[in-house]
Amino acid sequence: MIVLFTDFGLEGPYTGQMKAVLHREAPGVPVIDLFADAPRQNPRASAYLLAAYGAWFPAGTVLVCVIDPGVGGARRALILEADGRLYVGPDNGLFELVWRRAAAARVFEITWRPEQLSASFHGRDLFAPVAARLARGERPAAELLSPELIRRADWPDDLAEIVYVDRYGNALTGLRAARLPADAVLIAAGRRIARARTFSDTPPGTPLWYENSNGLAEIAVNLGRADEALGLETGSKIEIAA
Amino acid sequence: MIVLFTDFGLEGPYTGQMKAVLHREAPGVPVIDLFADAPRQNPRASAYLLAAYGAWFPAGTVLVCVIDPGVGGARRALILEADGRLYVGPDNGLFELVWRRAAAARVFEITWRPEQLSASFHGRDLFAPVAARLARGERPAAELLSPELIRRADWPDDLAEIVYVDRYGNALTGLRAARLPADAVLIAAGRRIARARTFSDTPPGTPLWYENSNGLAEIAVNLGRADEALGLETGSKIEIAA
Amino acid sequence: MIVLFTDFGLEGPYTGQMKAVLHREAPGVPVIDLFADAPRQNPRASAYLLAAYGAWFPAGTVLVCVIDPGVGGARRALILEADGRLYVGPDNGLFELVWRRAAAARVFEITWRPEQLSASFHGRDLFAPVAARLARGERPAAELLSPELIRRADWPDDLAEIVYVDRYGNALTGLRAARLPADAVLIAAGRRIARARTFSDTPPGTPLWYENSNGLAEIAVNLGRADEALGLETGSKIEIAA
Numbered sequence: 050m051i052v053l054f055t056d057f058g059l060e061g062p063y064t065g066q067m068k069a070v071l072h073r074e075a076p077g078v079p080v081i082d083l084f085a086d087a088p089r090q091n092p093r094a095s096a097y098l099l100a101a102y103g104a105w106f107p108a109g110t111v112l113v114c115v116i117d118p119g120v121g122g123a124r125r126a127l128i129l130e131a132d133g134r135l136y137v138g139p140d141n142g143l144f145e146l147v148w149r150r151a152a153a154a155r156v157f158e159i160t161w162r163p164e165q166l167s168a169s170f171h172g173r174d175l176f177a178p179v180a181a182r183l184a185r186g187e188r189p190a191a192e193l194l195s196p197e198l199i200r201r202a203d204w205p206d207d208l209a210e211i212v213y214v215d216r217y218g219n220a221l222t223g224l225r226a227a228r229l230p231a232d233a234v235l236i237a238a239g240r241r242i243a244r245a246r247t248f249s250d251t252p253p254g255t256p257l258w259y260e261n262s263n264g265l266a267e268i269a270v271n272l273g274r275a276d277e278a279l280g281l282e283t284g285s286k287i288e289i290a291a
Numbered sequence: 292m293i294v295l296f297t298d299f300g301l302e303g304p305y306t307g308q309m310k311a312v313l314h315r316e317a318p319g320v321p322v323i324d325l326f327a328d329a330p331r332q333n334p335r336a337s338a339y340l341l342a343a344y345g346a347w348f349p350a351g352t353v354l355v356c357v358i359d360p361g362v363g364g365a366r367r368a369l370i371l372e373a374d375g376r377l378y379v380g381p382d383n384g385l386f387e388l389v390w391r392r393a394a395a396a397r398v399f400e401i402t403w404r405p406e407q408l409s410a411s412f413h414g415r416d417l418f419a420p421v422a423a424r425l426a427r428g429e430r431p432a433a434e435l436l437s438p439e440l441i442r443r444a445d446w447p448d449d450l451a452e453i454v455y456v457d458r459y460g461n462a463l464t465g466l467r468a469a470r471l472p473a474d475a476v477l478i479a480a481g482r483r484i485a486r487a488r489t490f491s492d493t494p495p496g497t498p499l500w501y502e503n504s505n506g507l508a509e510i511a512v513n514l515g516r517a518d519e520a521l522g523l524e525t526g527s528k529i530e531i532a533a
Numbered sequence: 534m535i536v537l538f539t540d541f542g543l544e545g546p547y548t549g550q551m552k553a554v555l556h557r558e559a560p561g562v563p564v565i566d567l568f569a570d571a572p573r574q575n576p577r578a579s580a581y582l583l584a585a586y587g588a589w590f591p592a593g594t595v596l597v598c599v600i601d602p603g604v605g606g607a608r609r610a611l612i613l614e615a616d617g618r619l620y621v622g623p624d625n626g627l628f629e630l631v632w633r634r635a636a637a638a639r640v641f642e643i644t645w646r647p648e649q650l651s652a653s654f655h656g657r658d659l660f661a662p663v664a665a666r667l668a669r670g671e672r673p674a675a676e677l678l679s680p681e682l683i684r685r686a687d688w689p690d691d692l693a694e695i696v697y698v699d700r701y702g703n704a705l706t707g708l709r710a711a712r713l714p715a716d717a718v719l720i721a722a723g724r725r726i727a728r729a730r731t732f733s734d735t736p737p738g739t740p741l742w743y744e745n746s747n748g749l750a751e752i753a754v755n756l757g758r759a760d761e762a763l764g765l766e767t768g769s770k771i772e773i774a775a
Contacts, residue, residue: 058700059301059543060570062586072563079314086302102304121731168731170746216300247363247410262412292556301543321556328544344546458542489605489652504654
């Protein structure tokens, strides 16, 4: 299975052209849209989302990850092998948290280049063909890299920010719920928010946080929209009170 | 064929994770997005949309239907077998109109449970695996239910409300056009709206209603947007004048 | 491969129903969403987008193209065979630029009709079944047309307008970059915009234009949004200064 994690959107041409390449070069392999609206041009926030959601897929999955504001510049192109999954994408920190949480990982710089490489769409021209080859069991030309070259050691283990707002207005943080004290209170927009098992445990209109289905602490309002009620958007800062 | 009818959106993680489960557990079965933007958290309006659009698919189709504001609470999980189609989803009225319009129907409570069931995402953890089993011709553990237990007998046969606004600004009602008098006038936002065969039969800028390609009465403005011209949105009430 | 080029959106019922028809009538043929948000109800702007993006696909591709404000009226239904690709859609100018740029082309009027043809959804009822037949290697009933009957000879070879704004706020023009002088300056919203190889070559906040990955001149702002910075939207006029 090939999984797409991008900020490209589905309706315009970018995801479609990537899928055309994937279907042509890895026929019969299912292609899944995981996120087409990851934090736009924001590899740091995206890194926490990717680490939480990528780990849900079984070993053998190839994840094509393109949040790539530096496309056309000098950043490397990478393959990260982590716990049996293969992540393909730019060297801009996007894989930092996957790397940090993996039991076993190796990183490669992609040296293979297509005959035609546009300046602005490496997703289609470079990352998709590489992902297709990996899904077929081939190894495109790549060199083992020293991990230090790609690390973002100064990034935190968990991110006390909103990394995604879903269509219900729920605001996902970059915090793993299992790493928070059971009685942790989150502070967002000046409001103290207590934990609940699920939003239906809380009175209508009240903000709450809970462990979402991929392990992140998520802020919601029962029968309401947390984004509107609390003024939250991707990038909003959160505090943790004991 | 497996058909998705949800309020999840396509770009975020929910539809993608459901498709990952479906492709893994029912390989080779096509998965179709029918609606990913059904009326949000609104099983009643969604029920009229589902009845109109689900019936377009042939017998043998499995429809996974997740408008599920009560997820994590005590509501049942259902399989509705209606005229040879299989509908999988929560017990919150979503299947009421499918049931009511079916020539033959039976309903089952799903008793099968996955090893891991999140509190907030039964679409991925429960409904998708059940749908995959049904698409493979298997029967997950389920018990025949007395239909009275799931009915919403007080809901009308047709809903005089807007149940969907499409990207052209056309406003779909929950009314079947074939049940309306040929010369019925709809009243929306205080405006009297006459019937036309299609919008190109009407002067530019004029509101009209017509029978859409799935049998619902739909309000449009030729070369304009009915939602903006008339102030319509999902939930807006309509009246029928003879 | 079957490629969809429409203004239908992905989340509502239209694209899903088309794909259901395509999967049923051409099982196993991959279906790719190229654009689901082509310029709405605007065949002229869409024609320049289609010519630029359709040509990226290899010979043998079937493209179903439905920007169709005249559906239900008297416009013809067409198959355009151009450089080995097959384009299926309405006769409203949408294929004008594909025709004009093709080395070899023929156009056919589709005379085949389905048993049931709705007044408002020929994409599902007529164009998708025809595309499926073509993808299977069959020829639905159609008659060779004199090209003069479908031409829009008064349309320009390149369109000095914005034809698409992507989710990064980049504004695509209908101008082929290769036809512009190397030092061409574009004028949009009164601002003079110089060419760059890619946006990372330009200071943050500065507008620039470049040849995008499908050959169109595209206006962007490095680390910003050109649509907001310059007030651009689909239909905005552009001028070319030497």
